[in-house]
Amino acid sequence: MTPSAPTPAYRRLSVEERRTQLLNAALSLFAHRTPEDVSLDDVAEAAGVSRPLVYRYFPGGKQQLYEAALRSAAEDLQHCFDEPREGPLLPRLGRALDRYLTFVDQHDTGFSALLQGGSVVETSRTTAIVDGVRRAAADHILSHLQVTDPGLRLRMTVRMWITAVEAASLIWLDEDKQPPVEELRDWLVEQFTAVLSVTAARDPQTAALVEKLAADG
């Protein structure tokens, strides 16, 4: 039997582990404060490291850290849309919305600051990250609806609804998370079918979809 190696009280982190640790510290701060209210000192303190160490990993400072945190949050957010392609369609949408609203709840201040714009850390890159999430959401919806070649009117309807969901999330945060999240979810699903029905009157592709949804329940 070989003696086991002594376990050091503080293990030296690998570069990747350290990076993840700093990013998680940044994420937790950016989630609940506006970017303006987060300093590199805060991040260093939250991670229990020195400020120069933060700069060694993120030489671009707060801007770089914010973008990395945003990219990481955007990935998490996109996982909300992962939903098995089975069972009735509207409950699938409801479950994705549940996960999305939980994300909004957990990143309240940062989510508002990000979407309300005008922040010093907002750039064409951060805008592109957010737009990527919006596009992914629209793609997921159309793919669940099994539409492979969506026409203009259907695409517009889906994107308008996604924007309305974003607006609802911001107002919901602003109104101390009222109405209750289950009501908000059901309400948003009902709005989705309502706006699809309006479009159906002027677009055969959407009309076919509305019929499918009605037969799906």
Added chain:
Amino acid sequence: MTPSAPTPAYRRLSVEERRTQLLNAALSLFAHRTPEDVSLDDVAEAAGVSRPLVYRYFPGGKQQLYEAALRSAAEDLQHCFDEPREGPLLPRLGRALDRYLTFVDQHDTGFSALLQGGSVVETSRTTAIVDGVRRAAADHILSHLQVTDPGLRLRMTVRMWITAVEAASLIWLDEDKQPPVEELRDWLVEQFTAVLSVTAARDPQTAALVEKLAADG
């Protein structure tokens, strides 16, 4: 009879006239290009003046000129909402939308750049100007509907619809102004009544409004 004073070929502009002239030149450039693509030299050239003269009136340079132009455009946009308080309600909304969509049509590139965010000239001040227009739009709608104390669900519904209208405008510009503007207008009005009807099922205040709209035609 006294002889009339000779008319000079080039009249010296007053400070206010000169400021307006520069602002109009800036507005016409910012309307059809992204802020990144407008230089102070462009503004000077469009106004037929020297670059130092532009700086004398707008010492803050492009940022100040952009904000002044945006403030001026926001005022114009708010005039779109001026609608006499008479006649059926939905046609009033349709006429306001007609004017709004004309504005969008006339300020296409600048409108997109402004609302898509991530521009170097975007600040908390420009965001506040845009938010002011959104708030004014919501206030106008609620005032036409003669609602003085809108509850949360009604307020959310109106604000979500306004955001959806913005999204529709951006997609419309992106899609070479398709569908035709009259169709887009009617479609948006129909969406308004559809989302109100969804909210009506969970909110007595909105339900009363939907009844009023149905009886109004």
